[in-house]
Amino acid sequence: MSNGNDEGIRRYRIKRQLKQFRGWGTFFWPPCLFLFLFFLITKSQIITIAINEIQSIYYIRMRETLTMYSDRLKPLPPYLFSKLDDAKEAAIKKGVDVIDLGVGDPDQPTHPHIIESLLLAAKNPKNHKYPSYIGMPSFREAVSDWYKKVKKVDLDPAKEVIALIGSKEGIAHTPFAFLNRGDVALVPDPAYPVYFNSTILADGVPHIMPLTEENDFKPVFEDIDSNIAKKAKLLFINYPNNPTSATADKSFFREVVDFAKDNAIIVCHDNPYSEITYDGYKAHSFLSIEGARDVGIEYYSLSKTYNMTGWRVGAALGNPDVLAGIGKIKTNIDSGIFQAVQVAACEALNGPQDCVQDKNRMYKERRDAVLRGLNKMGWGARVPKATFYVWAHTPPGYDSISASGLLLEKAGVVATPGVGFGKHGEGFLRFALTESVERINEAFERMESLDFVSAKR
Numbered sequence: 187m188s189n190g191n192d193e194g195i196r197r198y199r200i201k202r203q204l205k206q207f208r209g210w211g212t213f214f215w216p217p218c219l220f221l222f223l224f225f226l227i228t229k230s231q232i233i234t235i236a237i238n239e240i241q242s243i244y245y246i247r248m249r250e251t252l253t254m255y256s257d258r259l260k261p262l263p264p265y266l267f268s269k270l271d272d273a274k275e276a277a278i279k280k281g282v283d284v285i286d287l288g289v290g291d292p293d294q295p296t297h298p299h300i301i302e303s304l305l306l307a308a309k310n311p312k313n314h315k316y317p318s319y320i321g322m323p324s325f326r327e328a329v330s331d332w333y334k335k336v337k338k339v340d341l342d343p344a345k346e347v348i349a350l351i352g353s354k355e356g357i358a359h360t361p362f363a364f365l366n367r368g369d370v371a372l373v374p375d376p377a378y379p380v381y382f383n384s385t386i387l388a389d390g391v392p393h394i395m396p397l398t399e400e401n402d403f404k405p406v407f408e409d410i411d412s413n414i415a416k417k418a419k420l421l422f423i424n425y426p427n428n429p430t431s432a433t434a435d436k437s438f439f440r441e442v443v444d445f446a447k448d449n450a451i452i453v454c455h456d457n458p459y460s461e462i463t464y465d466g467y468k469a470h471s472f473l474s475i476e477g478a479r480d481v482g483i484e485y486y487s488l489s490k491t492y493n494m495t496g497w498r499v500g501a502a503l504g505n506p507d508v509l510a511g512i513g514k515i516k517t518n519i520d521s522g523i524f525q526a527v528q529v530a531a532c533e534a535l536n537g538p539q540d541c542v543q544d545k546n547r548m549y550k551e552r553r554d555a556v557l558r559g560l561n562k563m564g565w566g567a568r569v570p571k572a573t574f575y576v577w578a579h580t581p582p583g584y585d586s587i588s589a590s591g592l593l594l595e596k597a598g599v600v601a602t603p604g605v606g607f608g609k610h611g612e613g614f615l616r617f618a619l620t621e622s623v624e625r626i627n628e629a630f631e632r633m634e635s636l637d638f639v640s641a642k643r
């Protein structure tokens with residue numbers, strides 16, 4: 187019996203404990219549940235924070251990687267022209283009627299017969315394939331025929347002409363074909379920035395040849411240290427010249443040939459403005475000089491002569507070995523020019539040339555309007571015989587950036603600061619003849635009304 191009694195006591199105790207436990211349970215469960223939920227929420231927050239952290243570290247690293255440009259980009263000077271573009275865009279957004287004498291891009295459209303030729307060629311499926319690397323034979327022949335007719339230079343289209351996607355492309359690729367790390371290229375200053383920048387991109391060292399007014403904006407070869415001259419592999423020149431609009435006669439080109447021969451330097455003559463000339467001046471091809479083909483090449487462009495800047499077509503001509511070097515780079519980087527564009531370029535070169543003369547008459551009127559305006563304001567500028575630029579002195583007390591900034595801010599006129607073409611361009615502004623005479627006159631009326639002295643204060 188005692189066993190039955192013990193069993194009863196045991197059951198009684200269990201029941202009581204269960205009751206107690208339920209009592210405690212009702213008391214403890216809510217905070218436990220709360221703590222559990224809190225833990226879950228905070229844990230998920232911790233997880234989210236952790237994920238965010240990982241992501242942000244990843245993004246920061248990614249962002250760093252995306253802007254971790256190669257060392258060869260670091261020495262490139264800031265591209266001043268894009269700043270100028272931004273300032274111009276900002277002025278336009280503010281509602282300013284901007285007169286743009288800054289850009290070296292013809293305001294007139296490509297001539298209609300060239301466009302017609304493109305339209306026809308674009309419809310021909312034969313032209314839809316990869317083009318030849320060095321250019322269609324018909325294009326190279328058209329360039330060589332044009333050179334014979336216009337520049338009195340005989341070129342073998344098979345070996346002495348290659349097509350370029352605009353002359354800029356050929357200029358930019360040339361240093362890659364000839365410069366090893368640390369090799370020197372002789373580069374004018376002020377100048378089209380691609381000579382300097384492509385030398386840097388190819389790990390070369392640009393050696394500046396100052397172009398000064400006293401030297402008629404020509405390099406003085408005697409001033410180049412003979413050790414540097416001996417080390418130099420490339421020499422860039424450009425006449426008719428951008429930005430100074432200086433021209434070169436045959437005697438200067440002869441000097442270039444002699445200097446190049448003495449020092450075993452490849453001459454790269456950039457000639458995109460050869461057909462924009464005034465007052466009876468005719469620009470010589472560097473290749474027309476005896477011995478020039480032994481030392482170098484010339485870049486030719488259809489961009490300015492035929493209002494075809496957007497079409498991207500030009501050529502390099504002259505020494506076959508130099509062209510072969512550039513060609514080797516090109517076969518590894520680009521795949522030629524759309525054939526329909528080359529067909530249209532043939533039409534430009536072989537077709538009627540009166541459009542070129544008409545354009546020169548138009549640019550001459552604009553040039554004279556700019557010169558009149560500058561003279562009235564007392565700003566010195568030489569009368570350009572070629573190119574569509576006027577290279578004018580900045581007003582007294584102004585450097586080229588402040589003068590150009592003032593013109594845009596107070597007169598809504600864009601002129602390119604000379605320093606954008608190199609430090610020796612300081613003290614000058616470049617006015618491009620790419621607005622009508624009426625707009626040029628208006629630009630100078632606005633500029634005349636500016637008080638440069640008080641604006642300075």
Ligand SMILES: Cc1ncc(COP(=O)(O)O)c(C=O)c1O
Pocket residue numbers: 290351352353354355378424427428456458486487488489495499500
């Ligand atoms: C001196 C000079 N060289 C070359 C070029 C490039 O011309 P292209 O359109 O043939 O690339 C320009 C364009 O402004 C230029 O001014």
